[in-house]
Amino acid sequence: MLTACTKTGKKLCLGFDYRKETLLDLRRKEEFVCPVCGEGVLLKLGDQRIFHFAHKQGSICRDEFENESSYHMEGKRQLFQWLIRQKIPSVLEYYDREIQQRPDIMFQHKGKKYALEYQCSTIPEKVFQKRTKTYLENDYVPLWIISSSHIHQKRKEIIALSNFHYLFLRSTSSGNLYIPTYCPEKHLFQLVESITSFTIKNAFVEYFNYPPSKVELDALLEPEKKIHLNxxxxxxxxxxxxxxxxxxxxxxxxxxxxxxxxxxxxxxxxxxxxxxxxxxxxxxxxxxxxxxxxxxxxxxxxxxxxxxxxxxxxxxxxxxxxxxxxxxxxxxxxxxxxxxxxxxxxxxxxxxxxxxxxxxxxxxxxxxxxxxxxxxxxxxxxxxxxxxxxxxxxxxxxx
Ligand SMILES: [Zn+2]
Structure with missing residues (x-):
């Protein structure tokens, strides 16, 4: 995880850029606790993985957070930076105590509250549905983004989409349907658009690449309808x-x-x-x-x-x-x-x-x-x- 609190309640969010020396210094002076369970956490500043916090062994909170891969942490960090660059009020790993859910990023945009979930691992359909339902019932707009590594092209224009992939299908205000994906290694949003299914799994699609440096949030939430089907x-x-x-x-x-x-x-x-x-x-x-x-x-x-x-x-x-x-x-x-x-x-x-x-x-x-x-x-x-x-x-x- 990328967010923790000091014993005095100050939040440290590694979504922002810190120099390693600053963090080493902080680590010497402070003790950190998990904002969800209140247990002590360690600030990890190794060279292999991105800087992050980790629960101590035996924590009950552990499972939920520590299964996060570096790929996932890096992805949500990039998405967070992309939002704050656009001056969109965003909180990384926002914990909503009332609903006991913790979207990767909570942000506010045009009077609406969004829960961004960047999903790299497969989760059970029921969990996905329950989380989405809870967000909707509590006035969040869910924005699920799947890791690009999940999407595999079969033939030109054709991909296989599983029931899990379809959970990520969302609609623009005009009813244009698409699946948003993100890859932190390529620094790239890839939107799966113009999806026209012809079997349970196979669909004609078009991919559109949007580097985060060139695309704004609105374009990601409302991609224009494109029409090409041979x-x-x-x-x-x-x-x-x-x-x-x-x-x-x-x-x-x-x-x-x-x-x-x-x-x-x-x-x-x-x-x-x-x-x-x-x-x-x-x-x-x-x-x-x-x-x-x-x-x-x-x-x-x-x-x-x-x-x-x-x-x-x-x-x-x-x-x-x-x-x-x-x-x-x-x-x-x-x-x-x-x-x-x-x-x-x-x-x-x-x-x-x-x-x-x-x-x-x-x-x-x-x-x-x-x-x-x-x-x-x-x-x-x-x-x-x-x-x-x-x-x-x-x-x-x-x-
Ligand atoms: Zn915890």
Whole structure:
């Protein structure tokens, strides 16, 4: 840990730059105690790790603090310095006695109180959720930043994101979703943006690098929406996914395959309008190709031109699929204000741009044309080519 008190109650925060001689001198004169448990702590001034405080052996407070790696301490120190350089009132290792939580940094910005948690180790999902909930209930805005070392790129534009990674997903005020990461070795924020998931784990993303010396807090809290998604890559990744999946279906997927078979659909002959990129698809763990097929079966398949689709029926069928566990929602503790129905509405909006639907009121769409189900591979290929030729621009913009 980087903060301790003297016996007279003065705080010493190693987030500020001190010369080693000054600290050696202080260490000779003072005794230090932990601001949380009040036990004595040692000021460590070795050459291997950054200067820090450590509990004496056998402390009960020990576990929580001392598992901190140098990487973590260095990261939070850099983040703290980044904030104070911008003259943002910040407290390193702020201990809120009332809620008994200790964010790495507490700072105030534009009338709001933030709890910054820089996370380098994996913690149980329940702990993450409980901490986040407590912050929200006590008027903190949680700002979880994950260490960049957790994020691994699979292929160009594609990364695998686990449930743990998704816990860090946050939203700008305009609903742009992203995951903030930081690396103290590279001195770099990396924001994972434009995340469009196509399987439970895999997503198209874009990385943007922001050196702390060049980026201000506001830019980190409100990154602008960037739109680049190569539709033909999107399409081929989806096809690769379908193929893998047909060969090795898991139990939940078998139910889906059985249902579409019973309804006269073939996984390899889905129309190109099913499986579109939708940004709020992140709120749903089930891959877009599956939930969009369910939406097609439940709401669109039996409709004819001029029939209406209301948000009420959309919500009804969506909730039913969730109850039956055909559709699984993601656990996103920082985004509980976002209703996953937004993904379904966004999909209908995409269908509106494809002239399948037309908006007829705040909560109503009207069918313009039926979606044609290809009957053979040849029909499917032709439909797909025509579709992408015609709609490439619309869909990339839509995202
Ligand atoms: Zn302690």
């Amino acid at each position: 539709l033909s890559t999107w399409n081929s990744e989806n096809e690769r996914f379908i193929l893998n999946w047909a060969l090795h279906p898991q139990s939940g997927q078998k139910i889906f395959l059985q249902e579409i078979y019973n309804r006269g659909l073939n996984l390899f002959l889905l129309p190109p309008e099913i499986g579109l990129p939708v940004s709020y698809s992140l709120l749903i763990q089930t891959p877009p190709i599956i939930w969009q097929t369910y939406l097609f079966l439940d709401v669109l398949a039996n409709k004819n031109p001029n029939d209406s689709i209301t948000f009420q029926e959309l919500t009804f069928h969506f909730n039913k699929r969730i109850q039956r566990k055909n559709i699984i929602l993601r656990k996103l503790p920082q985004l509980e204000q976002l209703n996953p129905i937004l993904a379904q509405i966004e999909y209908l909006q995409a269908l509106e741009q494809l002239e399948v639907l037309q908006r007829k009121g705040e909560n109503v769409f009207q069918v313009q044309r039926k979606i044609i189900i290809p009957k053979s591979n040849r029909e499917r290929e032709e439909a797909k080519q025509l579709f992408y030729q015609k709609n490439c621009n619309i869909l990339s913009k839509n995202k």
